[in-house]
Amino acid sequence: MTTIKRNARFNYILCIYLAGIVFFTLFRLIETMAYCTTTEGPDDFGGLYWKALWMGFRFDTTVSTYLLVVPLVLMIIGEMGRIRKKAYYAVVHYLLMVLYTVALFACAADIPYFCYFFSRLDTVALTLAGDGIGMTISMIFTEPLYVMYLGVFLAAAAGWWILGRFIYRRVLLAHLNESLSYAWSIPMAVLILAAGFVGMRGRVSKKSPIRVGTAYFCGNPFLNQIGLNPVFTFFKSIEDSGKNANKPVTLTDEATAAAVLQEHLAMPVDSTLEEASLRLPEGMNVVLVLMESMTVDKTGIYDPATSLTPNLDSLMRRSMTFTDVWSAGIHTHNGIYSTLYGHPAIMARQILKNTPMPIMCGLPQHLRDAGYSTTYLMTHDEDYDNMRGFLFQNGFERVVGEHSYPKHEILGTWGVPDHVLFNHVIEHCDSVAGNGPFFVCAMTCSDHGPYTVPDGIDFTSKNTDKLKRIVEYADWSIGRFMQMASSRKWYRNTLFVFIADHGSSMHSIYDMTLAYNHVPLIFHAPGQIEPHFVNRLGMQLDVAPTVLGLLGIDAGDKMLGVNLMNHRRPYAYFSADDRIGVVDGELFYLYRANQEGRESLYRYTQRDTEDLIGKYPERAAAMRRHAFGMIQTSQKMLLDGSTNCDKK
Numbered sequence: 112m113t114t115i116k117r118n119a120r121f122n123y124i125l126c127i128y129l130a131g132i133v134f135f136t137l138f139r140l141i142e143t144m145a146y147c148t149t150t151e152g153p154d155d156f157g158g159l160y161w162k163a164l165w166m167g168f169r170f171d172t173t174v175s176t177y178l179l180v181v182p183l184v185l186m187i188i189g190e191m192g193r194i195r196k197k198a199y200y201a202v203v204h205y206l207l208m209v210l211y212t213v214a215l216f217a218c219a220a221d222i223p224y225f226c227y228f229f230s231r232l233d234t235v236a237l238t239l240a241g242d243g244i245g246m247t248i249s250m251i252f253t254e255p256l257y258v259m260y261l262g263v264f265l266a267a268a269a270g271w272w273i274l275g276r277f278i279y280r281r282v283l284l285a286h287l288n289e290s291l292s293y294a295w296s297i298p299m300a301v302l303i304l305a306a307g308f309v310g311m312r313g314r315v316s317k318k319s320p321i322r323v324g325t326a327y328f329c330g331n332p333f334l335n336q337i338g339l340n341p342v343f344t345f346f347k348s349i350e351d352s353g354k355n356a357n358k359p360v361t362l363t364d365e366a367t368a369a370a371v372l373q374e375h376l377a378m379p380v381d382s383t384l385e386e387a388s389l390r391l392p393e394g395m396n397v398v399l400v401l402m403e404s405m406t407v408d409k410t411g412i413y414d415p416a417t418s419l420t421p422n423l424d425s426l427m428r429r430s431m432t433f434t435d436v437w438s439a440g441i442h443t444h445n446g447i448y449s450t451l452y453g454h455p456a457i458m459a460r461q462i463l464k465n466t467p468m469p470i471m472c473g474l475p476q477h478l479r480d481a482g483y484s485t486t487y488l489m490t491h492d493e494d495y496d497n498m499r500g501f502l503f504q505n506g507f508e509r510v511v512g513e514h515s516y517p518k519h520e521i522l523g524t525w526g527v528p529d530h531v532l533f534n535h536v537i538e539h540c541d542s543v544a545g546n547g548p549f550f551v552c553a554m555t556c557s558d559h560g561p562y563t564v565p566d567g568i569d570f571t572s573k574n575t576d577k578l579k580r581i582v583e584y585a586d587w588s589i590g591r592f593m594q595m596a597s598s599r600k601w602y603r604n605t606l607f608v609f610i611a612d613h614g615s616s617m618h619s620i621y622d623m624t625l626a627y628n629h630v631p632l633i634f635h636a637p638g639q640i641e642p643h644f645v646n647r648l649g650m651q652l653d654v655a656p657t658v659l660g661l662l663g664i665d666a667g668d669k670m671l672g673v674n675l676m677n678h679r680r681p682y683a684y685f686s687a688d689d690r691i692g693v694v695d696g697e698l699f700y701l702y703r704a705n706q707e708g709r710e711s712l713y714r715y716t717q718r719d720t721e722d723l724i725g726k727y728p729e730r731a732a733a734m735r736r737h738a739f740g741m742i743q744t745s746q747k748m749l750l751d752g753s754t755n756c757d758k759k
Contacts, residue, residue, distance in 0.1 A: 118299070119282060119283050119285075119286035119287060119289060120186040120187075120189055120190045120200075120283065121186065121190070121299060121303060122282050122283075122286075123186070123278060123279070123282045123283040124179060124182065124183050124186055124303075126278045126282050127179065127182075127207055127211075127275065127278060128172075128175050128179060130271075130274055130275070130278065131171070131175045131178070131211055131214075132168065132171050132172070132175065134211070134215060134218075134267060134270075134271060135167070135171040135174070135175075135214075135218065135340060136164070136167065136168070136171070137267070138215070138218035138219065138221075138222075138267070139164070139167050139337060139338075141222065141263065142218075142221065142222045142225060142337065143160075143337060145222050145223075145226055145260075146225065146226050146333065146337075156331065156333075156334060157331070159328075159331065159334055160334065162328060162334070163328075163334040163335075163337050163338045164338070165338075166325070166326045166328065166338025166339075167337065167338040167339075167340070169313060169321065169325075169338075170313070170321065170326065170338060170339055170340040170343050171340050172310050172313070173310060173311060173312075173313040173321055173340070173343060174214065174340045174342045174343050175310070176307050176310030176311045177311060178207070178210045178211060178214060179207070179307070180307060180311070181206070182203045182206055182207050183303065183304075183307060185199075185202075185203045186203065187300045187303075187304075189203075190300065191293075191297075191300070195287060195288055197284065197287070200279075200283060200284070200287065204275070204279045204283070207275070208271070208272055208275050211271060211275075212268050212271060212272075214342045215264060215267050215268055215271060216264055216268075217232055217341045217342045217345060218264075218267075218340075218341055218342075219260050219261070219263055219264035219267070220232060220236070220260070220264075220341070221341035222260050222263075223256060223257055223260055223560070224236055224341075225336070225341075226616070227560065227615075227616065228441065228616065229332075229336075229616040229619055229622075229624045229627070230336075230687070230688065230689075231336055231339045231341050231344040231345075232341035232342075232344055232345045233344055233345055233347075233348035233688070233689070234345070234348045234349055234459075235348075235442075235459055235688050236345075255561075256560070256561075257560070257561065313325070322347075322706065322707065323339065323343075323344060323347060323705050323706055326338040326339045327622070327706070327709075331720075332619055332620065332621055332622035332624075333619065335622055336622065347705075348689070348705070359746050359750065360457060360458055360460075360742070360743070360746060361743075362691075362739035362740075362742055362743050363736070363739040363740055363743050365743075365747075367736065367739075367740055367743075368739075368740045368741075368743035368744050368747065369744075370740070371736060371737055371739075371740025371741060371744065372740065372741070372744045374737075375671070375741065376668075378673060378678055378680075379678075380677045380678065381677055381678060381679055382677065384676065384677055384679075385643075386431070386645065386675075386676040386677070387676055387677040389640065389661060389676055390661065390662075390663055391606060391636060391639055391640075391661045391662055391663075392604070392639070393662070393663060394482070394547075394548045395548065395604055395605065395606050395636070395639075395662060396483075396540075396544075396548050396549050396550070396551075396601055396604055396605040396606065397478065397483070397548075397549075397550045397551070397605070397606050397608065397658060397662075398536070398540070398550075398551045398552075398553070398596075398605055398606070398607050398608070399450070399451075399474075399550070399551070399552045399553070399608045399609075399610075399654075399658075400552075400553050400554075400555065400589070400592075400607070400608070400609045400610075401443075401446055401447065401450060401552065401553070401554045401555065401610065401611070401612045402555050402558075402585070402589070402609060402610065402611045402612070403443070403554070403555045403556050403557065403558045403559050403585070403611070403612060404558045404559060404611065404612070404613065404614065404615040405420075405423070405558070405585070405611035405614070405630060405631065406611065406613075406614025406615050406617060406626045406627065406629060406630060407434070407614070407626070407629045407630060407631055408614065408615075408617040408618055408626040408629065409582050409615070409617070410423055410424060410427070410631060411424035411427070412427070412432075412434050412631060419574075419579055419582040419583055419586065420582065420583075420586040421586065421590075422586045422587060422589050422590025422591075422593075423586050423589055423590075423609075423631070423633075425590070426589070426590070426593060426609070426633060426635060427631065427633055427644075428642060429635065429642050430607075430633045430634055430635035430640065430642055431633070431634040431635075431640045431641070431642065431643055431645065432631060432632070432633050432634075432643075432644050432645065433631070433632040433633075433634075433644075433645045433646075433647070433649045433675065434631065434644055434645070434646050435629075435646055435647060435648050435649060435683075435696070436610070436629075436630055436631065436632040436648075436649040436650065436651065436653075436683075437628045437629060437630065437648075437649070437650055437651065437683040437684075437685050437694065438610075438611060438612065438613045438614060438627075438628045438629075438630045438651045438685060439455050439456040439650070439651045439652060439685055439686065440456035440613060440628075440685065440686045440687065440688075441613050441614075441627045441628065441686075441687045441688070442461075442612075442613065443496065443554070443559075443612045443613070444461055444462070444463045444464075444496045444498075445612070445613065445686070446610075446611065446612025446613050446651065447463065447496075447498070447502075447554070447612065448462050448463060449650075449651040449652045450474075450610060450612075450651050450652070450654045450655070451471075451473045451474050451475060451505075451506075451552065451654075451655060452471040452472075452473030452474070452505065452652075452655065452670065452754070453473055453474070453652045453653075453654075453655040453656060453666075453669075453670025453671055453672040454471070454652055454670065454671055454745045454748070454749075454754070455650075455652055455671065455684065455685070455686070455741060455742055455745050456685065456686040457686070457742055457745060457746050457749075458686045458688060458689065458691065458704065458742075459686075459688040459689060461496070462749070463496050463497045463498060463501040464496065464497045464501075465749075468497075468500060468501055468504050469749050469752075469754055470504065470505065470752070470754065470755040470756075471505045471506075471669075471754050471755075472667060472669035472670070472754055472755060472756035473505065473506060473655050473669075473670060474506070474550070474654070474655035474658060474659065475487075475502075475505060475506025475507050475550065475552075476505065476506035476756055477506075477655075477659055477664055477666065477667070478506075478548075478550040478659075478664070479506050479508065479550075480756075481548075481662075481664055482547055482548060483547070483548045483549055483550045484508060484509075484543050484546070484547065484548075484549045484550065485506055485507045485508050485509070485549075485550045486507065486508065486509040486510075486511065486539060486543075486549070486550070486551050486552070487502050487507045487509070487510045487511065487551075487552045487553075487554070488511045488512075488532060488535060488536055488539065488551065488552070488553045488554070489510075489511070489512045489513075489526075489532075489553075489554045489556070490512070490513070490525050490526040490527045490528070490529070490531075490532050490554070490555065490556040490557075491512060491513050491524070491525045491526035491556060492512060492513050492514070492526070493510055493511075493512030493513065493514060498510070498512075499512070507552075511535065511539070512526070513526040513527070516531070516535065522563055522565060523561060523563045524561055525556040525557070525559060525561075525563075526556070528557050528563065528565045528584075528588070529555045529556070529557040529584070529585050529588035529589075530565070530568065530570075530584075530587070530588040530591055530592075531565075532553060532555060532556075532588075533553070533588055533589075533591065533592035533595070536551060536553045536592065537592070537595050537596065537599070539551060540596075540599065540601060540605075541599065541601075544599070544600065544601040554612065555585060555588070557581060557584060557585050557588070558581050558582055558585045558615075562577055562578070562581040563581075564577075564580055564581060564584045565584075570583075570584055570587045572584070589609070593607070593635075597637075602637065603637050603638055605636070606634065606635070606636045606639075606658065606661065606662075607633075607634075607635040607636070608632075608633065608634055608635075608654065608658060609631070609632070609633040609635070610630060610631070610632045610633070610651065610654060611630035611631065613627060613628065613630065614626045614627045614628055614629055614630050615627060620718055620720055621699070621701060621711075621713060621715070621720070622690075622701075622703075623687050623690045623692050623701050624687075625692070625694075625699065625715060627687065628685045628687070628692065630651070632649060632654070634657075634661070645675075647675065647679055647680065648679075648680040648681075648682070648683045648694070648695070648696055649675045649680060649683065650672060650680065650683045650684070650685075652670065652671060652672035653672035653673050653674070653675050653680075654672070655670055655672060656670055656672045656673055656674045657672070657673075657674050657675045657676060659674075660674035660676055660677070661676065667756070669748075669753070669754055669755070669756060671741060671744065671745055671748075681695060681737070682694065682695050682734055682737050682738065684734075684737065684738035684741065684742070686742075689703070689704045689705040690702060690703050690704065690705070691704070691738055691739075691742070693734040693735065693737065693738045694715065695730070695734060696716070697714060697715075697716055698712055698713065698714060698715065698723070698727065698730060698731075698734070699712070699713045699714075699715035700712050700730075700731050700734040700735060700738075701713070702735060702738075710724055710731060710735070711724055712724040712726075712727055712730070712731045
């Protein structure tokens with residue numbers, strides 16, 4: 112017992128380590144409850160949750176070791192130098208308290224981030240927060256769930272400081288004047304440093320330290336991720352982005368990319384398709400609506416019995432609706448970029464904020480050159496994600512946002528609610544109708560946290576759950592918009608296009624949630640397009656070439672999409688920051704850049720979680736080759752400026 116008491120400095124480090132493990136585990140349990148209660152989370156973990164907790168202990172130990180390494184060295188110096196001054200140890204103590212407090216903040220912030228993106232905290236969070244500190248603060252304090260998690264952090268931080276003070280006084284200060292003999296302290300210091308080295312590596316294997324992929328141990332994507340520590344994933348993503356800072360992605364070699372592009376360009380026109388001969392009258396107006404987070408899984412396409420979108424379902428039955436279309440990424444900026452300009456997402460790259468901004472030859476430019484007025488309407492601050500600058504540079508004559516609306520219409524972080532946005536869309540179309548054809552793109556935002564359902568409107572919900580009510584409100588707004596539009600003279604001379612900017616995290620059976628990229632695509636032209644459903648593969652970047660094809664306007668060669676009316680895509684590919692997915696109508700290929708390029712192949716149409724990568728390596732290779740080649744080609748076009756309409 113005397114020897115243990117004399118080991119006060121090392122005992123203090125050990126107690127802080129154990130306390131940290133307890134706090135990290137508590138946050139992991141809270142995150143598990145949050146995910147399972149606020150999303151379509153798994154109900155049955157198959158008895159494997161204990162293993163996820165074991166993985167969590169390993170990652171928490173690695174993070175703790177990094178947090179403890181400097182204080183540990185200072186403690187060893189204090190022990191060997193027989194330092195007795197309280198001020199010396201007070202510095203060590205408060206350093207530890209601050210480091211762990213920051214780590215606990217990351218754990219708290221990770222809860223809503225994970226529930227929304229189904230991905231652990233990474234540098235993308237900095238990009239989202241950096242788009243406007245005012246909007247970020249507003250999001251936190253106007254969404255009850257975020258306020259609750261902030262409260263959880265404050266409570267945890269308070270508990271941490273109280274417990275830390277207890278350990279500091281009872282374990283360290285009470286025995287500060289006692290020391291081990293050098294015969295004991297030197298071997299113990301060596302042993303602790305060796306243990307610390309192993310803890311920082313996370314593994315005893317010589318080949319590789321602990322990595323993100325180490326946490327993946329089963330077919331359940333939730334269990335595979337919940338064991339990760341958000342501090343680990345955040346700094347790992349910083350390390351990875353640092354390696355590639357401002358560097359282009361390198362997915363395949365130039366020769367392969369060029370060959371894939373030629374195969375894409377040689378994709379034959381299929382004149383046998385029912386829609387191949389469809390053409391709309393010259394000069395027909397275009398209204399394109401980008402729907403926030405409208406995954407197929409929320410609609411009657413997925414399951415009529417669970418649909419939250421009766422208005423959208425009705426519109427789909429009255430329109431030409433593509434049911435197998437995939438968004439380019441999982442962020443709004445991906446949806447804007449790919450839908451309007453016909454290029455894929457390049458993993459986590461934020462093209463709208465590139466410096467210098469690229470010049471894109473997309474739908475707005477082609478329509479403007481054809482005599483259309485071009486206007487973009489959004490609900491919120493025009494400079495969010497650098498939207499105003501990018502859109503003005505790339506084909507839009509007018510960009511309308513929060514600063515253009517009366518202040519009494521602003522409701523929360525995301526500006527005006529959806530139905531108010533649509534009021535302004537109607538007013539704008541009324542004002543420009545008769546002055547030549549118009550192109551209007553409107554981006555909704557109500558189905559994005561913090562969620563606010565407006566009061567004093569003719570909207571009723573069948574659900575009490577907030578996440579379902581906001582979807583119903585967004586759907587009601589669309590139905591109300593189409594009803595108002597149908598009473599206008601310009602209605603029957605307008606092509607309405609509806610597509611989501613991206614989906615949302617639902618029914619997650621893979622660690623890349625397909626519902627986040629599977630989106631509906633609707634073409635509605637009253638009296639011009641016969642209602643029917645189309646089940647061919649399509650991509651978000653096909654929207655611009657398809658609209659231009661319907662209008663008889665040459666889309667040129669600056670976009671990488673195809674006209675869905677007369678082409679059959681072999682694959683659809685998409686990104687989720689550090690992952691790339693490819694589907695072929697049956698199989699789903701998944702590439703994980705954050706796990707040293709680990710690959711999987713699943714039969715997603717049957718929701719099968721068996722990894723078939725070893726059974727069908729040739730099919731996986733073909734899917735990978737196509738997606739990598741096209742993404743690499745898009746990047747090359749951006750870098751050499753060949754996305755510019757004026758460049759030959």
